[in-house]
Amino acid sequence: MLRLGGQSFAPGSSGTVELTVGHMIDHQPLSMTVHVHRGRRAGPCLLVSAGIHGNEICGVESLRLLLKMRLLKGLRGDLIVVPVVNMPAFMARSRYLPDRRDLNRLFPGSSKGSLGGRLASLFMEEVVGQCSHAVDMHSGAINRPNLPQIRISPGDEVAMGLALAFRVPVVIESPVREGTLRQVLFTKKIPSLLFEAGEAGRLDHASVRYGVRGLVSVMRSLSMLPKERKPDTIRRAKTVVAQETYWERAPMGGIFTPRTELGKAVASEEVLGIVADPFGRAECKVVARESGVVIGCSRDAAVDEGDALFHIALTQYPDKAERQIQRSSRVIANSLESHYTG
Numbered sequence: 001m002l003r004l005g006g007q008s009f010a011p012g013s014s015g016t017v018e019l020t021v022g023h024m025i026d027h028q029p030l031s032m033t034v035h036v037h038r039g040r041r042a043g044p045c046l047l048v049s050a051g052i053h054g055n056e057i058c059g060v061e062s063l064r065l066l067l068k069m070r071l072l073k074g075l076r077g078d079l080i081v082v083p084v085v086n087m088p089a090f091m092a093r094s095r096y097l098p099d100r101r102d103l104n105r106l107f108p109g110s111s112k113g114s115l116g117g118r119l120a121s122l123f124m125e126e127v128v129g130q131c132s133h134a135v136d137m138h139s140g141a142i143n144r145p146n147l148p149q150i151r152i153s154p155g156d157e158v159a160m161g162l163a164l165a166f167r168v169p170v171v172i173e174s175p176v177r178e179g180t181l182r183q184v185l186f187t188k189k190i191p192s193l194l195f196e197a198g199e200a201g202r203l204d205h206a207s208v209r210y211g212v213r214g215l216v217s218v219m220r221s222l223s224m225l226p227k228e229r230k231p232d233t234i235r236r237a238k239t240v241v242a243q244e245t246y247w248e249r250a251p252m253g254g255i256f257t258p259r260t261e262l263g264k265a266v267a268s269e270e271v272l273g274i275v276a277d278p279f280g281r282a283e284c285k286v287v288a289r290e291s292g293v294v295i296g297c298s299r300d301a302a303v304d305e306g307d308a309l310f311h312i313a314l315t316q317y318p319d320k321a322e323r324q325i326q327r328s329s330r331v332i333a334n335s336l337e338s339h340y341t342g
């Protein structure tokens with residue numbers, strides 16, 4: 001039996017649980033909605049979550065589409081889906097909790113702590129405690145979209161296998177940060193992926209599709225779903241793996257004009273964009289200090305000195321990486337419909 005929020009789920013059953021966190025300012029109950037799908041046959045227990053940051057909607061939409069897919073009927077093992085972990089932030093269309101804290105710095109939380117601490121603690125105890133593998137879905141900041149990418153903890157070989165199975169353009173092995181869900185999963189030795197795609201406050205359909213397709217593909221690789229009958233075209237698209245990334249920031253405040261975009265290769269010393277004083281007195285180039293590929297970039301027209309403009313992943317052969325990224329984007333663009341119809 002799988003027990004969640006006082007409900008029991010036998011193999012082959014599915015349902016929705018409302019976990020009660022507490023009450024909001026208007027005395028409305030604050031709950032976390034959890035979908036449970038149990039296969040008839042035993043297998044891994046995969047947790048898929050989104051909405052830890054309340055304004056990152058692409059992942060929420062990916063999970064909505066995933067839950068509609070008919071192929072889940074053939075599931076082996078258990079799938080636990082939490083489309084919106086941070087409901088107060090989702091309602092406010094904000095990254096942050098009402099007290100301006102970031103839920104993804106409060107893990108593992110405390111049942112006697114702040115609202116975020118209680119949310120984190122409930123999520124850990126009721127949900128994370130059940131799972132053997134996890135995928136957490138995120139997007140870039142407002143006006144700062146991310147190329148679809150997976151972040152994993154360095155040295156986590158199981159996670160690397162799953163990341164490659166997800167078939168995103170870029171996988172980054174990045175150090176874990178204190179208080180993040182990823183750090184807690186890493187210490188609990190639960191292999192986990194953090195999927196990043198698109199930007200906060202917007203639905204980007206390619207990012208949504210990457211998310212759904214990647215999750216199905218991860219479940220296939222865990223033998224939770226049958227192998228594909230016809231080979232998937234996206235398999236031809238290779239993934240770029242990077243161990244290091246850096247940000248190129250605005251050298252001064254002003255009007256920002258980018259000269260490159262997501263997925264593009266950049267050479268060391270290449271001009272990535274221009275920041276100009278609106279009165280025409282000064283103009284400053286944003287120059288890449290090392291070569292790599294652009295995995296995140298700002299779309300703000302006006303920037304302050306020090307604003308993050310370009311996120312660049314260091315890769316050995318940036319031009320080859322750019323071609324791989326283009327190929328994987330083309331493949332996903334050519335395989336539109338199936339996710340929307342299940």
Ligand SMILES: [Zn+2]
Nearest residue numbers: 053056138139
């Ligand atoms: Zn996020």
